[in-house]
Amino acid sequence: MVEKLIAFSLRNRFLVLLFATGIFIYGIYSVNTSKIDAIPDLSENQVIVFTEWMGRSPQIIEDQVTYPLVTNLQGIPQVKYVRASSMFGMSFIYLIFDDNTDIYWARSRVLERLNSIGNVLPAGVVPSMGPDGTGVGHVLWYKLDAPGMDLGEQRALQDWYIKFALQNVPGVSEIASFGGFQKQYQIAVDPNKLSYYKLKVSDIMTAVNANNNEAGGRKFEMSDIGYIIKTTGYLQSVEQIENIAVRTANSIPVRVKDVATVQMAGESRLGIFDYNGEGEAVGGIVVLRYGENADQMIQRVKEKMKEVSKGLPDGVKFNIVYDRGELIEESISSIKHTLIEEMIVVSLIVIIFLFHWRSAVSIIIQIPVTIAASFIILNLFDISSNIMSLTGIALAIGVIVDNGIIMAENSYKHLAHRQAELNADQEGGQYVQ
Structure with a gap:
């Protein structure tokens, strides 16, 4: 079977070269579209x-x-x-x-x-x-460098501006915020005052909920002009919460500030985020969506960060803490260097030991064609180009090179023996004559 395949390839060299060219072009396309x-x-x-x-x-x-x-x-x-x-x-x-x-x-x-x-x-x-992310989807961590801005303001900037902007980047599953304080209104009730006014905690909750609402009205027409009537009832400050009436005692309203202390504070936390021992920091984690290209998504997030930076307060900027893109670039650079080095070494070995440049060229052509074909297989099985797969390809290059050298040397030896036999037959024929 192998002999027939070799014979067919020798008789149809143009078809073989055309097939190899097609594999190489399709492989280049697979390299460009492969998930990295x-x-x-x-x-x-x-x-x-x-x-x-x-x-x-x-x-x-x-x-x-x-x-x-x-x-x-x-x-x-x-x-x-x-x-x-x-x-x-x-x-x-x-x-x-x-x-x-x-x-x-x-x-x-x-x-x-x-x-x-x-x-x-x-x-x-x-x-x-x-989120529709994976266990290894944390591809980018960043923190905010915001001198002079307290942790509550930084967290508000992260949650209400930066997070929404980065969330729209294609391939991003979630922007998980960390660090800082999430601002909230806190009502600290005095139990002694509650008992004095004969109130319960549920009365305070009911009063606050009832006064933190809006009611829709209707359209009112007067002098051929339409007016939209509505009420604005959402609480917007500590003073408004303090002045909410809970009940009336002897025609005198009992307000929230009479039985409790209202303050703006941060939500209770179970931990903090510290950066290099320099103190607390606020930032976010970019989570990769399932099945997306990590390298392309990281580049899109970085481009979006440049746009978002234009709307940040003066002095506030992004500081990328962890970037998997650097590891991806190192992996790709490693296989490129390996490929170039092995092509040079193979060429030198073949030329030095065989003194035959066509054999060296044939081996050099095998390497990129084989690597391109391997990326076609990776895409067919939906395998990303990562450290493991690229390392496997780099190791396989050695097998390809060894095989090419052995086959070239073996072919060269058999051709030399055959040429010697032909020369001997010619000399014998001349001697008989």
Whole structure:
């Protein structure tokens, strides 16, 4: 079979060269369209369901949130198993699907089941799905360099401006904010004053909720002019909250500030983000969407950061803490250098030992064609160009080179023997004559 293939190739050299050229062109296209990342994605095919019920103990979360959700989410098609974790105020459920399951099909099945759960959860508890990212999707970390700006203002800038801008970049699954303080109005109730005015905490909550609302009116026409009537009732300052009337005692209103202290403060935190021991910092984590090209997404995020920087306050700028793009560039640069070095070494070896430049050229041509063909296979199996795959290609180059040298040397030896036999036959024929 091999002999027939070699004979066919020798008789049809133009077809062989045309086929090799087509493979090389298609391989170049595959190289340009290949998904590039530094770390291979070996994470499981999973969908995360997150539920928040702050202030409750892990046991309450387990009994009233996690267990009902796990029992209702079991039985979804193509689910291998369901894992769950309960902690203070939060519940996490991990649904592990078969490896060949489409992630967005799986997410739609989970969402469909969540919508049909009904009233099995406590009032006000709403489960939600996590981002469509993978376990190795944290491709870019950044922090804000904002001298003179407090942590609360930095976090507000991150949550209400930067996050929304970067979230729209194609390939980004989520911008996870970290560090700083999330501003909130806090009402610290004095129990002694509550008892004096015969009030309950629920009365304070009801009064605040009732006064933090807007009511729509209607269109009012007067003198052929239409006026839109509405009320503006959202609370906008500490003073407005303090002046809310909770009840009336002897025609005198009891206001919130009479029984409690209102202040603007930060939400309770379970940890902080410190950068190089220089103090707390505020920033975000860019999470890669499932199946996206990490290298292209990182470049798009950096370009978007340049646009976002124009709208930042004076002195505020981005400081990239972790960038997987650098590791990706080093991986690609490594295989390029390996390819060039091995082509040079092979050429020198063949020329020195065989003194035959055509043999060297044939081996040099084999290397890029074979590498281009390997990227075609990678794309067909949806394998990204990462450290593992590129290292495998770099190691395979050595096998290709060794094979080319051996075949060239073997062919050269057989041709030399055959030429010697032909010369001997010619000399013998002349001697007989």
